[in-house]
Amino acid sequence: MCLCNWFSPCVSANYWNIAAARGIGKLRKQNPKASKPVTSRQLAALIGVSQSAVSRAFTPGSSIAAPLRDRILQSAREIGYQPNAIASMLTTRRTNIVGLVVSDMSNPFYPALLEQLTQGLQRVGLQTLMFNITPGANIEEQLVAIRTYNVDAVVIISATVLNDRTLAWATEGRRALLLNRLGHDDIMTVCCDNTAGARCLVDHLYETGRRRIGYVAGLTKSAIGMTRYSAFTSRLAELGMRLTGTTSQEIYSYDAGWAGALELIPQKPDAIFFASDILALGGLDAMKQAGVAREIAAVGFDDIPMSGWPGYSLTTYRQPIEKIVDKTVELLTVAEPGPTRLHALPGELVVRASTAIEPRSAAALLPLAP
Amino acid sequence: MCLCNWFSPCVSANYWNIAAARGIGKLRKQNPKASKPVTSRQLAALIGVSQSAVSRAFTPGSSIAAPLRDRILQSAREIGYQPNAIASMLTTRRTNIVGLVVSDMSNPFYPALLEQLTQGLQRVGLQTLMFNITPGANIEEQLVAIRTYNVDAVVIISATVLNDRTLAWATEGRRALLLNRLGHDDIMTVCCDNTAGARCLVDHLYETGRRRIGYVAGLTKSAIGMTRYSAFTSRLAELGMRLTGTTSQEIYSYDAGWAGALELIPQKPDAIFFASDILALGGLDAMKQAGVAREIAAVGFDDIPMSGWPGYSLTTYRQPIEKIVDKTVELLTVAEPGPTRLHALPGELVVRASTAIEPRSAAALLPLAP
DNA sequence: ATGAAAGCGCTAACAT
DNA sequence: ATGTTAGCGCTTTCAT
Numbered sequence: 001m002c003l004c005n006w007f008s009p010c011v012s013a014n015y016w017n018i019a020a021a022r023g024i025g026k027l028r029k030q031n032p033k034a035s036k037p038v039t040s041r042q043l044a045a046l047i048g049v050s051q052s053a054v055s056r057a058f059t060p061g062s063s064i065a066a067p068l069r070d071r072i073l074q075s076a077r078e079i080g081y082q083p084n085a086i087a088s089m090l091t092t093r094r095t096n097i098v099g100l101v102v103s104d105m106s107n108p109f110y111p112a113l114l115e116q117l118t119q120g121l122q123r124v125g126l127q128t129l130m131f132n133i134t135p136g137a138n139i140e141e142q143l144v145a146i147r148t149y150n151v152d153a154v155v156i157i158s159a160t161v162l163n164d165r166t167l168a169w170a171t172e173g174r175r176a177l178l179l180n181r182l183g184h185d186d187i188m189t190v191c192c193d194n195t196a197g198a199r200c201l202v203d204h205l206y207e208t209g210r211r212r213i214g215y216v217a218g219l220t221k222s223a224i225g226m227t228r229y230s231a232f233t234s235r236l237a238e239l240g241m242r243l244t245g246t247t248s249q250e251i252y253s254y255d256a257g258w259a260g261a262l263e264l265i266p267q268k269p270d271a272i273f274f275a276s277d278i279l280a281l282g283g284l285d286a287m288k289q290a291g292v293a294r295e296i297a298a299v300g301f302d303d304i305p306m307s308g309w310p311g312y313s314l315t316t317y318r319q320p321i322e323k324i325v326d327k328t329v330e331l332l333t334v335a336e337p338g339p340t341r342l343h344a345l346p347g348e349l350v351v352r353a354s355t356a357i358e359p360r361s362a363a364a365l366l367p368l369a370p
Numbered sequence: 371m372c373l374c375n376w377f378s379p380c381v382s383a384n385y386w387n388i389a390a391a392r393g394i395g396k397l398r399k400q401n402p403k404a405s406k407p408v409t410s411r412q413l414a415a416l417i418g419v420s421q422s423a424v425s426r427a428f429t430p431g432s433s434i435a436a437p438l439r440d441r442i443l444q445s446a447r448e449i450g451y452q453p454n455a456i457a458s459m460l461t462t463r464r465t466n467i468v469g470l471v472v473s474d475m476s477n478p479f480y481p482a483l484l485e486q487l488t489q490g491l492q493r494v495g496l497q498t499l500m501f502n503i504t505p506g507a508n509i510e511e512q513l514v515a516i517r518t519y520n521v522d523a524v525v526i527i528s529a530t531v532l533n534d535r536t537l538a539w540a541t542e543g544r545r546a547l548l549l550n551r552l553g554h555d556d557i558m559t560v561c562c563d564n565t566a567g568a569r570c571l572v573d574h575l576y577e578t579g580r581r582r583i584g585y586v587a588g589l590t591k592s593a594i595g596m597t598r599y600s601a602f603t604s605r606l607a608e609l610g611m612r613l614t615g616t617t618s619q620e621i622y623s624y625d626a627g628w629a630g631a632l633e634l635i636p637q638k639p640d641a642i643f644f645a646s647d648i649l650a651l652g653g654l655d656a657m658k659q660a661g662v663a664r665e666i667a668a669v670g671f672d673d674i675p676m677s678g679w680p681g682y683s684l685t686t687y688r689q690p691i692e693k694i695v696d697k698t699v700e701l702l703t704v705a706e707p708g709p710t711r712l713h714a715l716p717g718e719l720v721v722r723a724s725t726a727i728e729p730r731s732a733a734a735l736l737p738l739a740p
Numbered sequence: 741a742t743g744a745a746a747g748c749g750c751t752a753a754c755a756t
Numbered sequence: 757a758t759g760t761t762a763g764c765g766c767t768t769t770c771a772t
Binding site: 035036037082083084085086087089090093095097100105106108110111112114115118119122127128129130131132134142144145147148149150173254258281282284285288289305306309310311312 | 405406407452453454455456457459460463465467470475476478480481482484485488489492497498499500501502504512514515517518519520543624628651652654655658659675676679680681682
Binding site for chain 1: 748749750751752
């Protein structure tokens with residue numbers, strides 16, 4: 001066995017000590033009344049079978065006669081025995097825990113994804129250990145538990161700032177999966193089909209008569225941001241539409257959308273393409289404030305709940321959260337994930353009022369170019 | 371030892387089987403290349419000390435000479451040894467895992483709380499195991515892992531629908547804490563001071579000249595809902611203001627706020643008190659739609675990010691998330707939590723444009739009643 | 741202060 | 757199909 005670990009985990013010892021020194025150790029110390037749970041050995045003794053029999057009764061597919069198994073399960077229920085997952089982890093070296101790494105919940109898209117994901121994992125018996133990393137501080141220190149807790153798989157959501165070295169360190173020896181984050185060809189990736197989405201939104205703008213389009217980007221250097229933008233520009237070119245201007249504050253936020261819209265308004269686009277809904281909402285408010293909301297259409301990307309609110313009513317491309325979750329669960333649970341690394345799932349165009357306004361140029365509603 | 375478990379855990383066996391039958395067992399099976407991590411025994415052998423010495427080196431306060439400890443930690447760092455948390459769980463019966471039970475993330479208030487909470491716990495070395503329960507299905511089945519994984523503490527957020535029996539079952543033998551949920555005097559509870567908040571908002575309405583107030587409730591039967599409402603009504607009475615009407619859809623949502631506002635508008639209030647921000651946002655949009663936004667003021671409760679957006683600019687009472695997290699972490703980590711069960715932390719009035727409009731009744735801005 | 745030895749509650753290989 | 761046995765990697769007495 002190779003003892004040399006070529007990553008230098010500048011973490012371990014130090015962190016361990018810090019944590020324990022803060023008095024966490026006491027969390028369970030007191031509480032002597034906490035009668036220890038029944039063990040399989042006790043249950044076995046009680047009904048006069050071997051301890052292994054109990055273990056087998058709780059292990060599907062193990063060779064045990066149905067009557068015996070039922071008898072064991074029955075008395076287990078009666079005396080309240082439940083297998084101790086910790087102990088089984090130690091022998092099987094499997095935890096059934098998925099480490100979920102997130103870094104920013106301020107975008108309203110993520111709560112919905114998170115909610116459905118944890119439920120989806122739970123449905124197949126996987127637990128979710130949350131890692132909410134603060135970009136500034138020592139990332140590996142924040143993620144030690146991924147290794148010390150023997151997490152079976154790691155799911156990384158969003159534009160989490162993990163460099164390649166940290167990523168490799170965190171995922172070493174376990175299944176890893178990127179959600180809505182591109183750019184790592186060696187790691188399984190599940191995301192919405194950003195190219196199809198952006199093209200589809202441009203098509204819709206074309207069909208509703210817009211020709212002069214502005215673009216408000218989020219993170220321009222992220223692979224997702226680049227994918228959306230290049231799909232946008234190439235479709236624009238294909239349809240002979242005009243890009244009036246591009247801007248970015250390098251963040252997906254309401255305020256960035258507001259600022260971006262204000263910046264593009266002077267160029268008199270008939271529509272602004274926002275790289276995400278949260279940008280678009282800020283942009284819509286800015287456009288209302290500037291009095292051009294009835295002249296400039298807007299589209300977003302994600303379909304967060306607020307986009308459907310009457311105050312915004314934003315046309316957008318809905319991320320297929322359910323499909324994303326299903327695919328994620330599948331990739332995590334199936335024995336052999338197959339060679340495909342990138343799974344880009346189709347979303348859905350959601351047309352709302354933000355593109356229902358009269359186009360300024362009043363261009364004829366030409367059919368789509370072939 | 372008492373083997374009788376007076377709860378009937380209708381769960382265990384069944385769930386265990388279901389889960390495993392779905393093929394979770396395979397999640398880690400393949401991956402033979404996963405070189406097993408270094409163990410304390412290997413490290414000990416390598417540097418010629420006993421295995422206990424290694425254990426002690428990583429246990430603060432244990433009797434070990436500083437030079438030896440440093441030597442061990444040093445080589446641990448070099449060969450990449452990290453203590454296996456699973457193994458230590460088995461002997462210490464402590465996991466340093468907090469089970470976080472949530473049931474609804476659609477209210478934008480929770481993501482922020484969740485984010486700060488997981489970070490706060492992480493800062494003191496506690497991991498967060500997420501339980502996102504679906505109200506309909508068998509709750510205990512969704513929470514088995516709280517027991518089988520030996521979670522040290524349980525934090526329950528929000529109006530999670532757990533009946534007393536399930537609550538006791540889930541928290542038995544571990545520290546438990548309710549966040550933003552009242553009504554269980556035997557369980558530690560941390561929440562915002564709802565009474566102070568509601569009174570403070572009424573005071574603000576009074577000071578800005580409103581006298582006829584409507585109330586849009588969320589969940590009228592929840593303890594929090596009742597607290598806010600009764601603080602509201604009693605302060606109203608104290609100040610001699612008029613309650614023009616009350617309504618509720620029994621849910622905290624944008625749509626419910628919209629419907630609630632429409633219902634109250636005919637009664638011509640000068641202000642509507644919404645039991646939460648998400649209700650208020652729906653209400654504001656409804657009032658704009660109805661053309662009465664410049665006549666009826668609005669206040670909410672929580673201060674979610676959207677409330678600060680220019681399109682809404684909602685006056686509200688900000689929940690002290692940071693204080694809530696700090697108190698939670700303290701209660702979970704301190705040795706003896708003390709006798710106080712309910713910790714109601716003061717929030718903060720945030721005045722915005724939704725109460726800056728001219729009051730309809732144009733009542734003189736009387737000083738507050740004593 | 742250090743080392744040796746006995747488990748923690750389970751799984752899995754080996755018997756029968 | 758069932759029982760016996762040997763660990764999983766650590767913590768914790770108990771010696772020294």
